[in-house]
Amino acid sequence: MSPRLHPRWRDDGGNATVEFVLVFPVIIWIFFAAMESGLYMTRYVLFDRAVDMAMRDLRLGLIADPDAAKLKDAICNNAILVEDCATSLHIELVSIDTDSWDFPTDPVTCIDRSRPMAPVIEPDLGAPNEIMLVRACATMDAIFPTTGIAANMTKDGNGGYFIVSSSGFVNEP
Template identity: 40%
Template sequence: MRGEAVPPAILPGQSPARRGRGFLAAFLRDDSGNPTLEFTIVFPVIMAMLLAGAELGMIGLRHSTLERALDLTVRDIRLGTGQVMQHDEVKTAICRRAPFIDNCDHSLRLEMVQLDPRNWSGITARPDCIDQSRPVSPVRNFRNRTQPNDMMILRACARITPVFPSTGLGRGVTKDGAGKFSLVAISAFVQEPE
């Protein structure tokens, strides 16, 4: 029968070394444990890819939600309904439109910077994000008292907890002291004249 280990016949007067070789040959011929071995090698790789895919999907969902919320809020600011939105109002409007950002009121930080398009200097490369493992710092830059035709850049940074923080993509992203990573969305607009 194939698949069953048949011990070699022990003949009288056979040396222990020869008997050992016979058992070893029978052991090597036996293939009854192959599926288990393949499963233990392949399963962790497949699960890591599955968890990384789920993590990437959640990151994409949260990031697109943040981008859309920022764009809709910037549209409200740009159209200028007669009122100048301040920091807390802008933050509340973004959080109201971004349901997948957990604890948005405490994890979102905004920067609004006025730039001169004729003398471009850009904004700082590092976004102003909240690190919940450190003491609270004031908002770095938020200026919404602008003149007509001023170019403004609004940058939002949300701190997000990974879905699977110890596997695959969740382990690989750069995190702060509280174990959260940054999602950054940027939008530019020109203040319309009244």
Template identity: 40%
Template sequence: MRHLMSKFRQFAGDDSGVVTVEFVLVFPMFFGFFLMTYEQGVISLRNVMLERGVDMAVREIRIGAMPEPTGPLLKTAICGYAEILPDCEEQIELEMVVRDVRNWVDIPSQVRCIDRSVTTQASVEFVNGGNNKLVFLRACIRLDPMLPTSGIGRSIVTAAEGNDAAGGSYALVASAAFVVEPFADEDEE
């Protein structure tokens, strides 16, 4: 028994390996913070690029560089400006609505996004605005998290699990309101 007590005291007094235990306890937490920071950075970067793409495409419409915008043409323009968005033209949904400022009707609060649970997407209202018309453009893109099993990526996927349309993705939305500037058509000159 005395021999056992002496071995226990020797074991209790030995401090070799203390750093390893601390590392094993602390490293996963710091690495998890790193992964969550990385995921949040990617989400923020994608959101900024979507906003930029929408702003640049709207500028082209507003100044007359794109006089007859169509859904596919706008998707191409937005995705061209927002180059880092993966599978952009297949995952983006646009909604363009013209409103009369003298007879105001609210824009629907529900944003239309791609439904990943179906193969054919429902048509979306897309109305071109003429000169001096107030136009609202909303773009919604579905993106997969970079790290879907850790931290923020996992919480995004978990939050969208009840929504079959999400398919393990998250949605980023960008919107713009503008008045189409009056410009002369080439036919009039």
């Protein structure tokens, strides 16, 4: 024997509204997270390609008298979707010892846009027959910084996340 419900509790009007209010924010959060993840992957692939193209130009000798500014320009000329590339890009060149094959274990240095810029350190392009590791880091802003992948990334003081690309080349004699 079931108890009789008050007529107010038998009315099913508004059920769709309650379901919408409960489900819609979750669906929108998933949508924004997917958009942010897709944008991050697109930016990473395009930035990695720009670094590879610049390193190819460097290996082929197409960059005359390379220095930090020329390397940065070579990367920024090919970089798509990198906002304010000249001020958000940091490049490191590290010589790899071929006897021990020790690669750097320290994290890549990235630019924190909330702090004043540090002086430009001229990268050492290495000696002939030396293997050089290039690590480039660009700081970019998230579209939806509180959703999905962007919420869990390391960020600078302005909320920008870091995209890192590595490449290598051998200095020909």
